[in-house]
Amino acid sequence: MRIYINELIKAFCKKTTVGIFVALTVLNGVLMWIDYSRNEETLFYTADQYKAVYADLEGLTAQQAYEQLTLQTQKLFLIDMLSYGEDISEMLSRYPEIDGDELMREYQNQSYLKYTSNSYSERELLNAVLAEVEACARYDDYLAEIDLTAQRMTGISLFADPDSFSYKNIAKTPDDFAHLKGSQLEPGPSKGISMATGFLATDLIGLLMIMTVVVTIVTREKELSQIVLTRTTFKGRASLGIAKLFTCFTAAIIAEILLYAVNFSIAYFTYGFGDLSRQIQSVYDFNGSSLKISVLEYFLLFLFAKLVVYCVFAGLIYLVTVISNTAVKVYGILVLTIAVEAVLYYTIPSASYLCPLKYINILAYANTRDLFASYLNLNLLGYPVNYLLVFAISIAALLIAFSVISVMIFSKQRVMKSRTKKFSLARFSIFKGRTTSLFLQECYKILIGGKALFILIAFAVVTFVTYEPIRESFRSADEIYYKQYMLEYEGEYNAEKQAMIDAEDQMFTDIQNSMNEEIASMGGSSIFVIMRYQEILAPQRAFEEVKAHAEYLKTTDGGEFVYDSGYKLLTGDETAGNKDLTLGLTAMAMVICCLVYVYGAEYQTGANVLLKTSANGRGRTFLCKFGIGLGIVTVIFVLTYAPYFYNVLSTYGTRGIDAPLCSLEAFEGWGISIRGYLILLSIGRYFTFVCAMLIIYFLASKLKSIISTFLASTAVLVLPILLSLLGIGFFDYVLLNPGVIGNL
Numbered sequence: 001m002r003i004y005i006n007e008l009i010k011a012f013c014k015k016t017t018v019g020i021f022v023a024l025t026v027l028n029g030v031l032m033w034i035d036y037s038r039n040e041e042t043l044f045y046t047a048d049q050y051k052a053v054y055a056d057l058e059g060l061t062a063q064q065a066y067e068q069l070t071l072q073t074q075k076l077f078l079i080d081m082l083s084y085g086e087d088i089s090e091m092l093s094r095y096p097e098i099d100g101d102e103l104m105r106e107y108q109n110q111s112y113l114k115y116t117s118n119s120y121s122e123r124e125l126l127n128a129v130l131a132e133v134e135a136c137a138r139y140d141d142y143l144a145e146i147d148l149t150a151q152r153m154t155g156i157s158l159f160a161d162p163d164s165f166s167y168k169n170i171a172k173t174p175d176d177f178a179h180l181k182g183s184q185l186e187p188g189p190s191k192g193i194s195m196a197t198g199f200l201a202t203d204l205i206g207l208l209m210i211m212t213v214v215v216t217i218v219t220r221e222k223e224l225s226q227i228v229l230t231r232t233t234f235k236g237r238a239s240l241g242i243a244k245l246f247t248c249f250t251a252a253i254i255a256e257i258l259l260y261a262v263n264f265s266i267a268y269f270t271y272g273f274g275d276l277s278r279q280i281q282s283v284y285d286f287n288g289s290s291l292k293i294s295v296l297e298y299f300l301l302f303l304f305a306k307l308v309v310y311c312v313f314a315g316l317i318y319l320v321t322v323i324s325n326t327a328v329k330v331y332g333i334l335v336l337t338i339a340v341e342a343v344l345y346y347t348i349p350s351a352s353y354l355c356p357l358k359y360i361n362i363l364a365y366a367n368t369r370d371l372f373a374s375y376l377n378l379n380l381l382g383y384p385v386n387y388l389l390v391f392a393i394s395i396a397a398l399l400i401a402f403s404v405i406s407v408m409i410f411s412k413q414r415v416m417k418s419r420t421k422k423f424s425l426a427r428f429s430i431f432k433g434r435t436t437s438l439f440l441q442e443c444y445k446i447l448i449g450g451k452a453l454f455i456l457i458a459f460a461v462v463t464f465v466t467y468e469p470i471r472e473s474f475r476s477a478d479e480i481y482y483k484q485y486m487l488e489y490e491g492e493y494n495a496e497k498q499a500m501i502d503a504e505d506q507m508f509t510d511i512q513n514s515m516n517e518e519i520a521s522m523g524g525s526s527i528f529v530i531m532r533y534q535e536i537l538a539p540q541r542a543f544e545e546v547k548a549h550a551e552y553l554k555t556t557d558g559g560e561f562v563y564d565s566g567y568k569l570l571t572g573d574e575t576a577g578n579k580d581l582t583l584g585l586t587a588m589a590m591v592i593c594c595l596v597y598v599y600g601a602e603y604q605t606g607a608n609v610l611l612k613t614s615a616n617g618r619g620r621t622f623l624c625k626f627g628i629g630l631g632i633v634t635v636i637f638v639l640t641y642a643p644y645f646y647n648v649l650s651t652y653g654t655r656g657i658d659a660p661l662c663s664l665e666a667f668e669g670w671g672i673s674i675r676g677y678l679i680l681l682s683i684g685r686y687f688t689f690v691c692a693m694l695i696i697y698f699l700a701s702k703l704k705s706i707i708s709t710f711l712a713s714t715a716v717l718v719l720p721i722l723l724s725l726l727g728i729g730f731f732d733y734v735l736l737n738p739g740v741i742g743n744l
Helices: 002-012 015-043 047-057 062-083 089-094 100-109 119-137 139-155 165-180 191-197 201-217 219-223 234-270 295-323 327-347 355-359 362-366 369-373 387-412 438-449 452-466 477-488 495-522 527-537 540-554 565-570 579-595 597-605 607-613 617-652 674-703 706-725 729-733 737-741
Strands: 377-380 383-386
Touching (some): 002 234, 015 234, 139 165, 201 706, 234 295, 295 362, 355 387, 369 387, 377 387, 495 527, 579 617, 597 617, 617 674, 729 737
């Protein structure tokens, strides 16, 4: 117990640890509020208006609330018709429960707007609440549909094989929902419950919190060679290893308490939770759950499951730090593990026989809400097994395995390194580092001692092996016709090309008129006429897009017709997806791995004091480090972006690359060429990574620890990119992200 208490003091009484925990807790709250604000802008109604609707429904059964909301939406529909000057007398006959005179009075004095300031927002609000209440009111119908679907699907020949997983899964589903029949669901606000337990960024922040503590008590001690002070007896090392493990679990507990106290507080004061004793299926996102539990019981189960997940995170990180003797190995193994888990999670189909790799996965565990929100059976050797059971067994097994293995390795691990090596680069004269040149000494220290050279070689090999030429893809025939038109009209917009466009437009008009005349003359079915003209009119939609672009070119100074599909991929168009962010994330991770050692090692070992012995020592040393870092950043930048640029330009071609940038409608008013913009874009991104290098140097000089610099650099440089990838648009404009994205 005394060892455990000392480890707690060591981990949580450091100013940096406390500061990081406080900063990340605040960051979690800020991110959650930003995400809520962004969603509120798209909903057209506020949280207070949402709560006001449920306040009026309080005390009503689900059926009564559904009828009341249905009546309100019908009245709003009729009032919208009145606002457009339409006759509603016929519609009133369909709704005898609506008093026409009262409706007219509400329309005249605008008292029909009960919650919002305009009819559109009112309709959006009522429809959202109506969908939630309807799910409660018609829950028995939902259960009946499950039974009916199972009967129908098991009778189809595709699912008729009783030995197949599909058949067993469908046949099993009605039995798993049978105990829910007859449930009386009470309507209540759903958004607060989903908001409190469904914010994925919280788990990223929790992972950073846990890493901060784990590396402090393990990797940091290895860096400072303090690990040699551990007890020399086997029992002593085991006791210390267990104490450190439980300190990691304590970090997981504290992280969950801090983060989810913020999440639950924000969600409660924003939307509210309603009656906590109501059944979980009354929450809209949990309508498909097969658990008969209350909202309060769900909260307790969720927090317990999340705690176990965080403990597994802590156990995994602890195991990695125990087996790794350097910060670079810790960082590399964790990044590689998360990358592999992400590929498995996002690429394996749910019904695949490989689905255990998808769901026995740290990313699947992080989506803890889905455990309780939806019904899922996994395909285990052809048998459907409920995911909750698989989760409980697998998470317990992983937790025990990580704990036992890490403590065993820690207890038996050598604390003194052998000085004899079977293979050493120092056998070769070029790697001995024997020189009086400051620049060459720094090169040896960074490239060989810091393993930057080997990291760059590995990155180059991976880039070469994974390079795959892309193919020009067309999502529809319209895109093919669009390319043909743009290549036909390629070049500067002028009167001659406008005449060609006008002639083409007149041709389509004449063909359309001929088709309409034939349809009118036949007086019967027109399907055969339309089919005959279909091939002739196929390019029309693409031509309309080209014609609209010609209208745009009229307003530009020197704009040209350019086939722009390839250039859109390189300039941040939505067709490129998240390619800019994924490339930036890759490059940023490599920059951190290669440069975190540059200053961190000197400050960590105290060798930095040697730089203060001469007036020009620190300045010359910085210039050497800056030059070497610049070379490393250049190599990483070229290896990251050059293959993608080459791939796109070789596939789509470089025709029109010297055309004015304003030829692309997204860059109206720009005076440089497309080639000039791509060069400017590359320079901007390169400068961004140079700034990242300087930030890493600064953090290393302040934190005086390699692993601490790793964590801080990840939080400052990598976390914003990950949050942008998660769709939090606010982070597109935070820190270095604008430069990484580069969409000027």
